[in-house]
Amino acid sequence: MRRRGGHGGGQEANDGAAPPSESERLLFGGSLRYDVGWSQHEQAFIELTAWSMVTRLPRLLGSGFRLALQADRRAVHALVGSEFGRGAAQALSLLAINRVLAGLVAGTTIQSRLRGVMPALIVVTAAMTISALLRAVSTYATGRLEPKVERVATEAYLERASRVELAAIEDDEFHRLLDSARFGASSARRMMDSINRIVNAMISFVTAAGVLTVLHPVLLPLLVAMTVPSAWRALVTARRRYQSFHTWTQHSRAGALLSQMLTNVGAAPEVRVHGVGPFLLHHFRALSEAAEAEQARLARIEARTGLIAASGIGVATVATYLTLGGLLLGGAMALSVAGTAVIAIRTGSGSLNSLVLEINGLHQEALFVGDLERLCAEADRRAIPTGGKSLPQQPASIRFDRVTFRYPGSDGPPALDDVSLTIPTGRIIALVGGNGSGKTTLAKLLAGLYTPQRGRILWDDVDATEADRQQLSDRIAMVAQDFTRWSFTARANFAIGRPEIPISDARLRAAVRQAGAQELVAELPRGLDTLLARGFRGGHQLSGGQWQRIGIGRASYRQSQILIVDEPTAALDARAEIKAFDEIRALADGGRTVLLITHRLASVRHADLVHVLDRGRIVESGAPDELLAAGGLYAELYELQASQFAVGPPRQSLL
Numbered sequence: 001m002r003r004r005g006g007h008g009g010g011q012e013a014n015d016g017a018a019p020p021s022e023s024e025r026l027l028f029g030g031s032l033r034y035d036v037g038w039s040q041h042e043q044a045f046i047e048l049t050a051w052s053m054v055t056r057l058p059r060l061l062g063s064g065f066r067l068a069l070q071a072d073r074r075a076v077h078a079l080v081g082s083e084f085g086r087g088a089a090q091a092l093s094l095l096a097i098n099r100v101l102a103g104l105v106a107g108t109t110i111q112s113r114l115r116g117v118m119p120a121l122i123v124v125t126a127a128m129t130i131s132a133l134l135r136a137v138s139t140y141a142t143g144r145l146e147p148k149v150e151r152v153a154t155e156a157y158l159e160r161a162s163r164v165e166l167a168a169i170e171d172d173e174f175h176r177l178l179d180s181a182r183f184g185a186s187s188a189r190r191m192m193d194s195i196n197r198i199v200n201a202m203i204s205f206v207t208a209a210g211v212l213t214v215l216h217p218v219l220l221p222l223l224v225a226m227t228v229p230s231a232w233r234a235l236v237t238a239r240r241r242y243q244s245f246h247t248w249t250q251h252s253r254a255g256a257l258l259s260q261m262l263t264n265v266g267a268a269p270e271v272r273v274h275g276v277g278p279f280l281l282h283h284f285r286a287l288s289e290a291a292e293a294e295q296a297r298l299a300r301i302e303a304r305t306g307l308i309a310a311s312g313i314g315v316a317t318v319a320t321y322l323t324l325g326g327l328l329l330g331g332a333m334a335l336s337v338a339g340t341a342v343i344a345i346r347t348g349s350g351s352l353n354s355l356v357l358e359i360n361g362l363h364q365e366a367l368f369v370g371d372l373e374r375l376c377a378e379a380d381r382r383a384i385p386t387g388g389k390s391l392p393q394q395p396a397s398i399r400f401d402r403v404t405f406r407y408p409g410s411d412g413p414p415a416l417d418d419v420s421l422t423i424p425t426g427r428i429i430a431l432v433g434g435n436g437s438g439k440t441t442l443a444k445l446l447a448g449l450y451t452p453q454r455g456r457i458l459w460d461d462v463d464a465t466e467a468d469r470q471q472l473s474d475r476i477a478m479v480a481q482d483f484t485r486w487s488f489t490a491r492a493n494f495a496i497g498r499p500e501i502p503i504s505d506a507r508l509r510a511a512v513r514q515a516g517a518q519e520l521v522a523e524l525p526r527g528l529d530t531l532l533a534r535g536f537r538g539g540h541q542l543s544g545g546q547w548q549r550i551g552i553g554r555a556s557y558r559q560s561q562i563l564i565v566d567e568p569t570a571a572l573d574a575r576a577e578i579k580a581f582d583e584i585r586a587l588a589d590g591g592r593t594v595l596l597i598t599h600r601l602a603s604v605r606h607a608d609l610v611h612v613l614d615r616g617r618i619v620e621s622g623a624p625d626e627l628l629a630a631g632g633l634y635a636e637l638y639e640l641q642a643s644q645f646a647v648g649p650p651r652q653s654l655l
């Protein structure tokens with residue numbers, strides 16, 4: 001997906017390039033509105049013409065239909081069968097009514113006429129009863145199908161979103177696709193109902209058109225001409241709304257983000273202490289007002305389009321009635337027939353109008369289902385690959401060989417620059433370095449979350465980029481700096497470390513012990529079954545350090561070959577920190593490899609090997625004592641930290 005510079009079409013397209021509001025600039029660093037020149041959507045917009053609507057509709061309908069079949073095959077069969085049956089029943093009843101009318105004027109006595117039309121009357125009654133029954137079947141099938149279609153579409157969306165590479169999730173263009181495809185599921189649901197209404201409108205239009213054609217052949221084209229302006233209005237409106245939606249999708253997400261921040265439990269203390277509420281509310285209002293202005297703009301243009309369409313309809317209506325008058329005056333049509341024609345024109349134009357509107361609505365919904373399809377295709381393209389080379393069972397080491405990595409979309413210096421290092425397995429390896437030196441990035445590359453642009457990561461002699469990713473993740477457990485605090489029970493918070501296996505009590509106990517969390521779990525109101533979520537009934541609140549133990553416990557529960565711990569003890573008290581390192585040491589003694597990222601250099605003495613990073617490059621490697629003796633960056637940082645504990649005269653205040 002690439003951005004393109006130019007604009008898609010006309011006045012509306014330029015709106016995407018409107019200068020950013022003060023809120024957009026301050027909070028989000030620039031305009032949140034997309035330039036609709038983005039290739040795929042621009043194309044979708046251009047293709048939103050009457051002709052493309054006709055040509056694309058079958059394909060779009062096909063995708064809706066496939067979703068429906070996937071959701072509930074039986075309900076689809078019932079729906080299609082009942083709608084066709086209803087059409088047939090209505091046609092049959094029309095024919096029978098015709099017979100009844102003909103019979104009523106043909107017979108001699110009233111009795112004989114009534115007797116003559118009796119069979120046809122029975123057919124009418126039977127056809128209407130069948131039609132009513134089929135309508136009930138169709139209502140039930142639609143009601144059953146709709147939520148299932150929405151669920152299947154939502155699952156397709158969520159499943160794809162969870163399978164893509166991390167780089168895709170971090171990519172704003174992919175997010176844009178996620179934003180627009182989000183509506184695909186509810187659109188798919190509404191499509192089902194639309195199809196139903198279209199069949200209904202079509203049946204009544206065909207009936208009225210049939211009557212009109214019989215009355216006089218010129219009346220049918222006139223009826224169609226009366227519908228053209230409203231079809232045009234619906235199409236133009238749909239086109240503008242769809243384009244506006246795509247221009248404003250990120251802006252809407254930002255508005256939702258602000259409202260979430262105002263109600264979010266995590267942000268609540270800061271919102272209150274720093275008085276952030278009015279500030280956020282001010283910007284929420286500013287963003288909402290900008291979105292409202294866009295709605296008002298659309299409404300204004302729609303009103304204008306509506307007026308033009310109404311005058312078109314007026315002209316066509318006058319032309320129709322003038323033609324009728326002409327036919328009457330010229331003696332080409334009897335007065336009684338003209339009366340019927342007026343009624344047929346009124347009902348026919350009504351049903352054709354709603355048919356056009358429904359088809360247009362269906363087309364609009366189908367476009368969002370199309371967005372969902374596009375997301376699925378793009379997500380499949382960016383999915384974590386399956387299959388690949390097997391990793392060695394017990395690799396002796398993992399080697400970074402001249403690895404260079406720059407984050408996608410970043411044009412600054414690389415986060416890792418020509419890094420070569422060895423991670424011997426079964427040891428504790430520490431990564432040390434200043435903020436932003438590339439430690440976490442290196443760990444993420446080791447975990448297979450990103451692929452280096454240059455160089456290789458070798459598990460013995462297997463290149464990680466060619467390896468089976470599933471196998472690779474299977475070997476790794478990670479306690480990230482910002483590990484997830486799942487709003488679930490304590491048990492689920494541990495067990496989610498290895499979600500693919502049934503929960504094991506023995507494994508849970510070991511994880512709790514290794515994380516030094518026995519006391520914590522014992523003190524929870526419902527033990528492991530305590531819900532660790534604020535804002536939920538029965539939810540319990542943990543401290544930062546307590547959460548950190550849960551995070552460590554989760555990684556222990558995973559029982560993987562390699563454990564990556566990024567600042568694992570930052571929130572632990574001194575006693576807990578010592579205990580945590582004892583446990584980490586025990587894990588390494590048991591054969592696991594521990595990659596430890598920390599700024600606490602006192603803890604680094606537990607490591608067997610230390611790699612020191614500076615601005616994305618490896619500057620030192622060795623055992624902690626060797627590095628101290630060498631007097632390089634590590635020694636400098638160590639001395640700096642140690643001096644903070646040294647007893648001496650208080651420093652003069654800078655203030």
Ligand SMILES: Nc1ncnc2c1ncn2[C@@H]1O[C@H](COP(=O)(O)OP(=O)(O)OP(=O)(O)O)[C@@H](O)[C@H]1O
Binds near residue numbers: 438
């Ligand atoms: N997801 C990302 N997208 C783009 N750039 C990133 C991303 N994550 C990190 N960076 C950049 O990569 C560089 C290295 O960051 P990294 O998180 O690896 O540093 P670190 O050594 O772990 O820092 P710290 O000690 O502060 O945690 C930084 O310049 C950072 O801005």
